Amino acid sequence: MFQRWIAHKKYRIETYGWLDAFIYEPFEDMVEIPCQKVWSIIRWIPTLWSLRDWEGTDVLEVMDYQLSRTQNVLQNDPNHQVSETDETLSGPIYAKEIQEVRDAIHRLKHDNDYCRQEWDAYDKKYGNKWKPINKKAEKERDRILKLMEEREKADYDKVFHDVRQKVQSWWS
Numbered sequence: 001m002f003q004r005w006i007a008h009k010k011y012r013i014e015t016y017g018w019l020d021a022f023i024y025e026p027f028e029d030m031v032e033i034p035c036q037k038v039w040s041i042i043r044w045i046p047t048l049w050s051l052r053d054w055e056g057t058d059v060l061e062v063m064d065y066q067l068s069r070t071q072n073v074l075q076n077d078p079n080h081q082v083s084e085t086d087e088t089l090s091g092p093i094y095a096k097e098i099q100e101v102r103d104a105i106h107r108l109k110h111d112n113d114y115c116r117q118e119w120d121a122y123d124k125k126y127g128n129k130w131k132p133i134n135k136k137a138e139k140e141r142d143r144i145l146k147l148m149e150e151r152e153k154a155d156y157d158k159v160f161h162d163v164r165q166k167v168q169s170w171w172s
Contacts, residue, residue: 114151
């Protein structure tokens, strides 16, 4: 173990110099990184505080918070280009993709009514949606309920497909 430490210090001295090997690196290991980790924990407290063990969709809240942090970094990232030949910055492109996922998460968490316009039209025509007055009203209600399920499923598919397919490019 001591030999590995010596080999590591030799490497740091040869590569970065004495100041880095004996001042900067120990400071980073003993002060900077632990402080960053504590600050990260503190920033997570409000999100974690609001979670409930019985609420299955709270995983979306955790994802949204992490995506918001990543989005902020990418939006302001001046270093990543689309390719060596294309100097377009990829950070803002990825930030936009993340915002689309966050919008879907927001709809899943907060917009329980995916068919507001359809329900408004139904209410004007038939009245109470839970007590259909005839077969036509019942058929219309069932159509709207199915449409709600399809729209909700599309948002879940958007969230998990994009995270699965794009996570490596967002965090690289």
